[in-house]
Amino acid sequence: MKKISERIFYVGVNDDDKVLFEGLWPLPAGVSYNSYVVADEKVALIDTVESGFEEEFLENVREAAGGRALDYLVVNHMEPDHSSLITFILEEYPDLKILANAKTLPMLKGYHDVPEERVQIIAEGEAVSLGSCSLRFFMAPMVHWPETMVTWLEEENTLFAGDAFGTFGTVDENVVDEESTFGQYCDEMMRYYACIVGKYGKPVQTALQKLSGLDIKRICSTHGPVWETGIADVVALYDRMSRYEVERGVCIVYGSMYGNTAAAADALAMELEERGIPYAIHDLAGNNSGELGLSGALRDVFRYDTIVVGSPTYNNGIFPPVETFMKALQARLIKGRRFYAFGSYTWAGASVRQLNELASSMDFRLIGDGLSFPQAYTREKVDMASVADMLK
Ligand SMILES: Cc1cc2nc3c(=O)[nH]c(=O)nc-3n(C[C@H](O)[C@H](O)[C@H](O)COP(=O)(O)O)c2cc1C
Ligand SMILES: [Fe+2]
Numbered sequence: 001m002k003k004i005s006e007r008i009f010y011v012g013v014n015d016d017d018k019v020l021f022e023g024l025w026p027l028p029a030g031v032s033y034n035s036y037v038v039a040d041e042k043v044a045l046i047d048t049v050e051s052g053f054e055e056e057f058l059e060n061v062r063e064a065a066g067g068r069a070l071d072y073l074v075v076n077h078m079e080p081d082h083s084s085l086i087t088f089i090l091e092e093y094p095d096l097k098i099l100a101n102a103k104t105l106p107m108l109k110g111y112h113d114v115p116e117e118r119v120q121i122i123a124e125g126e127a128v129s130l131g132s133c134s135l136r137f138f139m140a141p142m143v144h145w146p147e148t149m150v151t152w153l154e155e156e157n158t159l160f161a162g163d164a165f166g167t168f169g170t171v172d173e174n175v176v177d178e179e180s181t182f183g184q185y186c187d188e189m190m191r192y193y194a195c196i197v198g199k200y201g202k203p204v205q206t207a208l209q210k211l212s213g214l215d216i217k218r219i220c221s222t223h224g225p226v227w228e229t230g231i232a233d234v235v236a237l238y239d240r241m242s243r244y245e246v247e248r249g250v251c252i253v254y255g256s257m258y259g260n261t262a263a264a265a266d267a268l269a270m271e272l273e274e275r276g277i278p279y280a281i282h283d284l285a286g287n288n289s290g291e292l293g294l295s296g297a298l299r300d301v302f303r304y305d306t307i308v309v310g311s312p313t314y315n316n317g318i319f320p321p322v323e324t325f326m327k328a329l330q331a332r333l334i335k336g337r338r339f340y341a342f343g344s345y346t347w348a349g350a351s352v353r354q355l356n357e358l359a360s361s362m363d364f365r366l367i368g369d370g371l372s373f374p375q376a377y378t379r380e381k382v383d384m385a386s387v388a389d390m391l392k
């Protein structure tokens with residue numbers, strides 16, 4: 001538990017054990033599930049946390065509420081990383097009412113069998129008074145699910161933002177950010193955005209527009225630090241990413257079974273390095289610890305304007321992990337990137353052609369025909385220096 005202001009308390013938890021977020025995304029620095037208590041004449045809890053943290057969570061809530069009973073539970077978002085302990089909290093506080101919007105109701109019933117009389121449906125812009133302050137609710141559909149809303153506490157200039165402005169990585173004891181915090185979390189916030197929210201650029205823009213009139217002095221997201229000092233930075237980052245704004249640079253993404261496509265990828269990285277072209281390189285099929293795989297690749301697709309993809313030919317097609325990556329680009333509505341493909345084959349190359357077709361279907365601009373090479377990678381056979389020259 002951490003006191004954030006006279007009325008606001010952090011009651012979230014750190015998860016260092018989960019290996020894959022949503023069963024997909026590696027968590028090298030863990031993740032936090034944030035929840036907050038607003039303690040006024042009435043006491044409100046904003047969201048809950050993932051299951052497995054019942055004891056720690058309840059202890060935090062009790063301490064924050066100073067032993068008083070909770071009056072309200074605000075459900076901003078029904079994804080189980082925030083809603084898992086709803087039943088637990090309802091049982092713990094039998095007089096508590098859930099404040100939720102109409103879209104949330106069927107999800108509440110479906111996940112938690114919540115009786116309707118325990119839910120008070122609130123509408124867009126509606127306020128619920130806690131005494132000296134009140135909570136106001138704004139819908140933020142598809143940031144990250146259709147029922148998603150955010151909660152605004154005017155008297156504290158505080159936005160309880162749900163997944164918006166969230167990041168991977170556990171939070172330290174201070175919870176509230178300092179000057180250096182944004183820099184520390186920036187890469188992980190980008191990876192979080194790219195993996196979790198990346199498909200919803202338009203809805204994020206709509207939400208940013210809607211919230212632009214608020215004088216926000218504190219952002220309480222459901223993942224990562226509470227932002228006070230870094231508000232301008234995190235809002236600018238979300239704005240950039242949801243507009244798909246990128247900088248000049250190359251994101252090399254590859255998969256390889258026997259190392260030949262990988263060797264070509266490494267060679268290209270070296271050539272880019274020599275030319276001083278910014279780049280990132282991600283092995284999709286790698287399982288070395290510390291590698292971010294698909295999630296790192298997606299992060300850097302949101303960073304750089306050029307995507308270079310390596311895949312061997314596999315059963316007349318694209319190597320499956322690379323195909324998954326291409327589908328992930330389609331899902332995230334990535335458009336207008338520069339694109340180049342390469343890869344090894346043994347008897348009839350097909351991957352490069354098929355990658356180019358997928359890229360064209362996404363409105364990418366092909367920088368060249370690509371480089372499909374037979375059997376082993378050698379410097380003489382596979383001219384990555386010329387490819388690097390084209391990518392300047
Ligand atoms: C399961 C499997 C399927 C393959 N299918 C094809 C194919 O359809 N056409 C082809 O030319 N080579 C095919 N190959 C050969 C690979 O493309 C070739 O070994 C290539 O050099 C592998 O590149 P890598 O070292 O980057 O993994 C296949 C290899 C495997 C293991
Ligand atoms: Fe979510």
Ligand SMILES: [Fe+2]
Pocket residue numbers: 079081082163222223
């Ligand atoms: Fe979440």
